[in-house]
Amino acid sequence: MKETTLLWLLSVTSLLCCTTNQARLTMIPSFSQLFEDDFVSLSCEEDDSSAGWTVRRTTTRQQMSQCGDGWGKVGGSACNISYMDPLESGVYWCESREGSTSNSITITVTGGAVILQSPVLPVMEGHNVSLRCQTKRPPSKLPAKFFKDDVFIGTEPTGHMTIHHVTKSDEGLYKCHISSHGESPPSWIYVTEKPSVPAVPPTSAAPPSVFTSFQLGFRPVLHLVVFCPYFISTLLMVSLYRHRPTDQSPLNNMTTTLSNQPKQDLTEE
Numbered sequence: 320m321k322e323t324t325l326l327w328l329l330s331v332t333s334l335l336c337c338t339t340n341q342a343r344l345t346m347i348p349s350f351s352q353l354f355e356d357d358f359v360s361l362s363c364e365e366d367d368s369s370a371g372w373t374v375r376r377t378t379t380r381q382q383m384s385q386c387g388d389g390w391g392k393v394g395g396s397a398c399n400i401s402y403m404d405p406l407e408s409g410v411y412w413c414e415s416r417e418g419s420t421s422n423s424i425t426i427t428v429t430g431g432a433v434i435l436q437s438p439v440l441p442v443m444e445g446h447n448v449s450l451r452c453q454t455k456r457p458p459s460k461l462p463a464k465f466f467k468d469d470v471f472i473g474t475e476p477t478g479h480m481t482i483h484h485v486t487k488s489d490e491g492l493y494k495c496h497i498s499s500h501g502e503s504p505p506s507w508i509y510v511t512e513k514p515s516v517p518a519v520p521p522t523s524a525a526p527p528s529v530f531t532s533f534q535l536g537f538r539p540v541l542h543l544v545v546f547c548p549y550f551i552s553t554l555l556m557v558s559l560y561r562h563r564p565t566d567q568s569p570l571n572n573m574t575t576t577l578s579n580q581p582k583q584d585l586t587e588e
């Protein structure tokens with residue numbers, strides 16, 4: 320009973336510890352689609368640079384490889400790729416030395432003539448979304464047709480569509496078409512609910528994009544939460560010390576070792 324409570328507290332403590340270890344992957348340019356040979360810069364914006372965040376990716380050719388491992392140029396926790404190849408299309412994310420992961424983004428590189436410039440990061444409910452249908456060289460302002468989930472949603476004379484005050488129902492797979500040039504690949508646009516409600520990841524078979532407005536808006540709260548593990552572990556140590564039995568049962572040894580861990584983390588920092 321008492322041990323169960325202690326173990327439960329320890330689990331909660333370790334969960335709280337991990338939520339504070341966050342990074343956010345951003346990208347310049349911040350579009351889901353790129354032309355072959357385009358430049359891209361990916362950055363891990365982190366709370367704790369000593370956690371050793373690096374950019375990783377999974378493409379159709381290669382699973383979970385790290386920036387600098389035959390691709391990209393590493394600079395701190397950023398990664399630049401000078402000439403993107405269609406085979407480098409895939410899912411990109413940041414990972415710390417201990418294996419914590421950031422949000423992931425899906426990049427599509429096309430060898431074709433048309434891209435849809437849509438936001439690579441989730442859009443907050445109520446914001447406007449800008450969609451540009453572009454040809455490679457020179458960047459065009461040609462008329463373009465836009466599609467959502469393969470349904471025609473409109474023609475724009477300059478290839479630029481704005482979706483005003485997006486809602487969850489605007490989430491979907493978008494593409495565009497410029498006559499005599501061709502069609503863009505499709506890309507997902509994700510909409511996150513307002514911060515007051517924790518966002519729910521899309522339920523369809525879409526690639527994971529788990530970075531939510533919840534994580535963005537509640538960073539100050541997360542910082543506060545850092546104190547809790549130390550507070551709880553102090554309480555635990557005091558309580559263990561008070562009720563220290565004369566015989567050393569294995570379980571007591573274990574809980575003592577575990578409850579010491581957050582303390583060690585503190586000294587390391």
Ligand SMILES: *[C@@H]1O[C@H](CO)[C@@H](O)[C@H](O)[C@H]1NC(C)=O
Pocket residue numbers: 360392393394397398399
């Ligand atoms: C990556 O690109 C950014 C933006 O162009 C630049 O500021 C940065 O110095 C580059 N880093 C490396 C390691 O090349």
